[in-house]
Amino acid sequence: MNPPSPPRAATESRRRALGRLARFAVGGLGLARLQAAGSPLVTLFFYSPETNVNNFSVLKAEFETYLAPMGGHRFQPFSDRETFEKQLASGADGLYLLSSWHYTQLAARHPLQPLLVGHARGGPIQRHLLFSQESDPSMLRGRRVATAGTRDFARNLLREMLPGQVDLADSIDLLVVPKDIDALMAVGFGAAQAAIATEGGLEKLARINPKQAKGLQPMGKARESLLPVVAAARGIDGALADLLKLLSRMDAGPDGRSRLQLLGIDALRELDDAQKRRLRP
């Protein structure tokens, strides 16, 4: 499951030329298939500090099953940030699916280009909140807060959601759980005194178990952020263009949509200028 070996430069150059010719000749119609037939495979690398991803084999199997008849591109989820960033720094050929929070940090160090953004429930925006049954944040000093994010992501959010109270934010003990809904329910069962979750996460709980959701009040609010983005570390041509097109059309059919839902999104759409500005480091 290592990334594909780079093809010889001459072969690659011929393929790119053929790709350009094909683009010119057929005007883009059926381009994805043509490119897939002649282009090397590329990989969609995925890492998200916003979720404690623990279903790697499901993600990998589901995405690669979907991609197999469409050019056979690969999907590679990562469990830790450093390995993902090393992959990016190594110049591995592929696209990168990552949280917008992580993107803005990486874009300061790497020449990344944002291309697509995830949409869920009709939009590309999310907001994290700190939910608790208490109303006074000082009650959280030294206590436990559940989160589905990584520790550094959650700690960063806490500092943002408890402005001017870095001491308080840093005193909190984080309990990392697999999903937003676990974090929210952990408060109801006393395993944590508060939970970091998205507004969407609470809405979801409210639809299923309104009584549990009703007891949770927002104690702090983070800034709105974009859902995960797809980015490239080099120019888009050949196989990358092919994969990008596939990704942007995944929501057109039930097979693609069901794969996107594994990541908590409904679609991947092109970023507009305002969204690109929001991603500037």
Next chain:
Amino acid sequence: MNRARDMVRPMKRWLSPVGLAEVGRFLGLLSALMLGATDLAAETPTGKVVVVNSDAGIEKYKLAQQAFRESFPGEVSVVDIAHLTERQALRVIRAEAPTALYGIGAKASVAVTKASRGKPVVVSSVINWNRLPEVRSPGVHVVANELPSQTQLTLFRYFFPGVKRVGVLCSRDYNRQWLAGAVAAGKDVGIEVIGVPVRSARSVDSGLAELLPKVDALWVASDPVVLADEASVRRLFAAIAAARKPSFTYASAFAEFGPTLIVAPDVPTIGRQAAGILKARANGGAKEVQSPAGSEIILNLGAVRDYGLQLNEEARDSVNRFIR
């Protein structure tokens, strides 16, 4: 039921991608240590926690131990007592001079309570922990082994919003109170929980026959009478399948019997919870009993299709494993 095989599955899942290759693991550990330094330095407990594992060869126990070590900022040593008698285990544990103890599994949990001599103790991964007098004692903190019925029902409802009536068999003697709680929890999520109490293993078949026509799905809940042994588990799931009813249950060990949905506790979260309890109660404190805070979901898509169930597609992001 092959519990050993089931124990191995989560590890395979964790180890399958390239991202978990050796270098990744090393870097992950390094990053955890670095972040931990930022995260936990102010609260680093002094002394040494001894983690006592009933059998580190059992994957679930190993995962809990690993998650504890990654989450606990102080000194930790591990003792595996799989091949030790109780007397030998106590000697080995005491020789470690612990300032706090974490017991994983029943054997280790009994051992740590006996070896503790008043030091803080937390235990996990003990089936029916409240039947062990040593674990019930006031100074022993517990992370329970099963998700609360509210959590199981909430997640079942999340996946299958169309299911309105769920049946459950449970023993009259052991689970009467639990059933009352489950019925109330069902009301919170819009599910009518219909319980049929059974007196003995012999009355399970008649109880099931009474229940099946009244419900949309069966909930196979933890019960020492209904699930007395492997044969009774196998027979129960077979009868539910023969009646063409979906079922959901609480343990990944039952995956091979074909339930539609399994809502099990996430084992690494249990280890992290144990670490959190010992961090907060380094000096003892009042007994704390926590339910598992994380869930592991296994969804049987073949059963969803066969029974024509309406699946909430949005819920796919919560699935750890699909069975097709």
